[in-house]
Amino acid sequence: MKAAIIGASGYSGEELVRLLSRHPNVQLAAVTSRSLAGKLVADVMPALRHAVGDLEFTSSDPQELAQRDDLDVFFLALPHGVASEFANPLQEAGKTVIDLSADFRLNSAATYENYYGHPHPAPHLLKAAPYVIPELADDAWKAATLIACPGCYPTSIQLPLVPLLRAGLIKPNGIVINSYSGVSGAGRKVAEDFIYCERNESMKGYCMPKHRHLSEIEEQLEKAAFADAIVQFNPHLAPMSRGIATTIVVKSNGASLQSIYDCWNKMYSDKPFVSVLPSGTYPDTKHVTGTNRADISAVYDSRTDNFIITSAIDNLLKGASGQAVQILNLKSGFAETAGLV
Numbered sequence: 001m002k003a004a005i006i007g008a009s010g011y012s013g014e015e016l017v018r019l020l021s022r023h024p025n026v027q028l029a030a031v032t033s034r035s036l037a038g039k040l041v042a043d044v045m046p047a048l049r050h051a052v053g054d055l056e057f058t059s060s061d062p063q064e065l066a067q068r069d070d071l072d073v074f075f076l077a078l079p080h081g082v083a084s085e086f087a088n089p090l091q092e093a094g095k096t097v098i099d100l101s102a103d104f105r106l107n108s109a110a111t112y113e114n115y116y117g118h119p120h121p122a123p124h125l126l127k128a129a130p131y132v133i134p135e136l137a138d139d140a141w142k143a144a145t146l147i148a149c150p151g152c153y154p155t156s157i158q159l160p161l162v163p164l165l166r167a168g169l170i171k172p173n174g175i176v177i178n179s180y181s182g183v184s185g186a187g188r189k190v191a192e193d194f195i196y197c198e199r200n201e202s203m204k205g206y207c208m209p210k211h212r213h214l215s216e217i218e219e220q221l222e223k224a225a226f227a228d229a230i231v232q233f234n235p236h237l238a239p240m241s242r243g244i245a246t247t248i249v250v251k252s253n254g255a256s257l258q259s260i261y262d263c264w265n266k267m268y269s270d271k272p273f274v275s276v277l278p279s280g281t282y283p284d285t286k287h288v289t290g291t292n293r294a295d296i297s298a299v300y301d302s303r304t305d306n307f308i309i310t311s312a313i314d315n316l317l318k319g320a321s322g323q324a325v326q327i328l329n330l331k332s333g334f335a336e337t338a339g340l341v
Contacts, residue, residue: 001332004030004071006060006078006086011184012100013077014045015321020075021051023325023339025332028052029071032060062086066093073332075324076100084121091125091146096331098324104129104148105216115215131220134326134336135271136162142331149327152319153179153213153235156246156311158220159274160296163267165224169255170307172225176232176249177217182242182285185315193237205236242316243285248309257300260307264296272337273318273326283312290314292322292340 005016008031020028031041036057042049044057065074066089073096076083083101090097106112109123120126130141131148133155141147150158157177164170180203183194192198193206214233221229238245257279268274275295277283283295296311313319322340329338 001025001072002027002029002070003073003075003328004032004065004068005075006032006065007082008041008057008077009033009036009044010077010187011316012320015316016075016077016324017041017045017052018048019321019325019339021048025334025338026073026328028055030065030068031055031057032065033057034060060086062089066090066095072096073098073328075321077321080116081118081121084125087125087129087146088122091128094145096328097146098149098327099129099147100149100320100324102151102212102216104146105131105150105154106219108219111215111219115210115212132327133158133162134323134330135159135268135274147327147331149320149324151213151216152181152185152244152313152315153211153233153246154216154220155319155323156244156294156313157217157248158224159294159313160264160298160309160311161221161248161250162224163263164250164255164260165221165229167263169253169259169263171251171253172221172227172229174251175221175229176234177246178234178236178248179244179246180236180238181244181315182238182240184242185244185319186237199237199239201239203236203238205234208234211235240285242314243289244311244313244315244319245283245285246311248311250307250309252300252305252307257298257307260298260300273340282310285312285314288312288314288318290317290341292317292326294318 003026020026037059041052041055076099080102083099083103109120112120129146129148130144132141264276273293277297294313298309
């Protein structure tokens, strides 16, 4: 299978180059970047010199790419709003498109406009793009040619919560979520908040109470619970390069801690990238960085009748590029773990 990465100059794009250039079933045939066109990928990403050969960055015209018969699958590592410019002609040309942006994560164009501040650029495609966390989605999504890859925060939240909401073990209201992300979650950009002297030895909350990912989180939790799910989501910027640590406080719906673990173990027993840790063992970003794995665990507080659930993922892998490759593997009939750790 021949793959193209559109918009490969950011952190997620670079991770896609790394994963696909070593993938046993994929040939990385095109890497585009308007700002880097004409440069060797090896010169821009010298850590990958041995894997990418003489591959060059090329310009990225949506119509021209849609006409290329030598490319089978396209990964869109583009900002929201821009991804739709490519998704539309590529999807019309019958290409497989895996979108890492936020453009197709929501079912509602009105919700998208409310959270992203502008009308949705391709509302006619919203129903055509299934939202896929591989461990949680049914197999119907594999027939789609345009697939929405979830955000990093929502992945760390849904993996522990969705099975419990589906089983009715926890209450869908009153959920409080605190998440802590490495600086790479903001993308590769120059801004005062993200320079070394500002972030080193410093942590702070941001975008509260209405972070953009809140729309995605609530929409998916409501689907799982078949009920309204109003979530208090508190994101924080942590002094680390990558990783997400999430702590979730939820009310028991009469369930025991054992039933929480029974639900998780049943859901994830055959899922290679989700590890259910014993109660009292807390996920650590250090243990998942560089992997496509999610670690989850829970404890029960009898004083408050709350479950305290924790999770950890690598925001650039299970939260973005790794999960996108996992989606490709499953859709294409490859081993789910191909090219991933």
